[in-house]
Amino acid sequence: MGHAGNLGFVTPQRLKFDQTLPLRSGATLSDYELVYETYGELNAERNNAVLVCHALNASHHLAGHYEGKANSEGWWDNLIGPGKPLDTDRFFVIGVNNLGSCFGSTGPMHVNPASGQVYGADFPVVTVQDWVDAQARLLDALGITQLAAVLGGSLGGMQALDWSLRYPQRLRHCIAIATAPNLSAQNIAFNEVARRAIITDPDFHGGHYAQHNAIPKRGLRVARMIGHITYLSDDAMEAKFGRELRAAELSYSTQEIEFQIESYLRYQGDKFSEYFDANTYLLITRALDYFDPAREHGGDLSRAFASATCKFLLASFSTDWRFAPARSREIVKALLDNKLDVSYAEIDAPHGHDAFLLEDPRYHGVLRAYFLRIAGEFQ
DSSP states (O other): OOOOOOBOOOEEEEEEEOSEOTTTTTTTOSSSSEEEEEOOOOTTSOOOOEEEEEHHHHHHHHOOOTHHHHHHHHTTTTTEEETEEEEETTEEEEEEEOTTTTSEEEEEOOBBBTTSOOOOOGGGOHHHHHHHHHEEEHHHHHOOOBBBBEEEHHHHHHHHHHHHHGGGGGGEEEEEEEESSSSSSHHHHHHHEEEHHHHTTTTTGGGGGGGGTTHHHHHHHHHHHHHHHHOOOOOHHHHHHHTOSSSSSSSSSSSOOOOOHHHHHHHHHHHHHHHHHHHHHHHHHHHHHHHHHHGGTTOOOOHGGGGSEEEEEEEETTTTTOHHHHHHEEEHHHHTTTTOEEEEEEOOOOGGGGGSSSOOHHHHHHHHHHHHHHHHHTO
């Protein structure tokens, strides 16, 4: 195995679909496009493909860089590449941008062919199941009938779980990291506060802000600040900022920044509002809220997983209070109830929910070992 290296420059690809996609809501989507990237080579047997599903504000751009664009590193570049835990010398890795996103696939910022206007708030509500169905169609187009694995963290982990439930013969391994079988009431509450921040922004215009040449940046900033607090652990925030002041003296103001944590959150909110679409934020947080595979089985998660046949790896992080280890253990129990092959790692990491994006040696060690196991099946 070679030294862990970078993929270098990568190029997104685009695929147009004419066949209508029926959505969970009863709506349909036609004439849609999916943007995706691939890394590594598909082997002759076409059995070394790994689909990576993205979380809320990520995209198809998993790894590598874009030529001529500074700071364009893929969001999971520390994990994916030659010699890395998900080794592109062994695997053909696929990243797909989900429908409703603002990073290229058809979404609220695109023109609705029925009206000739930007979709805006008229873009149909999408669910995890809809995304998985669209991903399955992309794989059909690529000629991949069965995946070596589906991998995802957070909302991406929910997609990986859904693959195991609804397309059980199309994957051999499901790897779900820092995820949950559904959102808790507290999690739904955080999402709702974030959505209300956006919807009550005077620049929102009922979701049709594009027609008013406006962007609800104030709402997006607050939404991101709320979300960011939940992605970090109390310990991580304390270690990084504590009660450190921004200036040497207090200004005794209720409106100016006093503490470094305030400055950090405002910076994150400002940055987010410059690149993320408000309607996309509403859609994706709703998809999170709706995910609940046990609901169709009387709330019985074990019954929900009765259709699964693949092998599973689940990983959680000790300080992740948004998707706590107890939620992963619920999934593990349901899988064991069905006598499925399950590996589970509970990693003691200080970073909170964001740990799944970071380069923790124990976490990456678990994934490296598991992917070596998968590679042994076809080499």
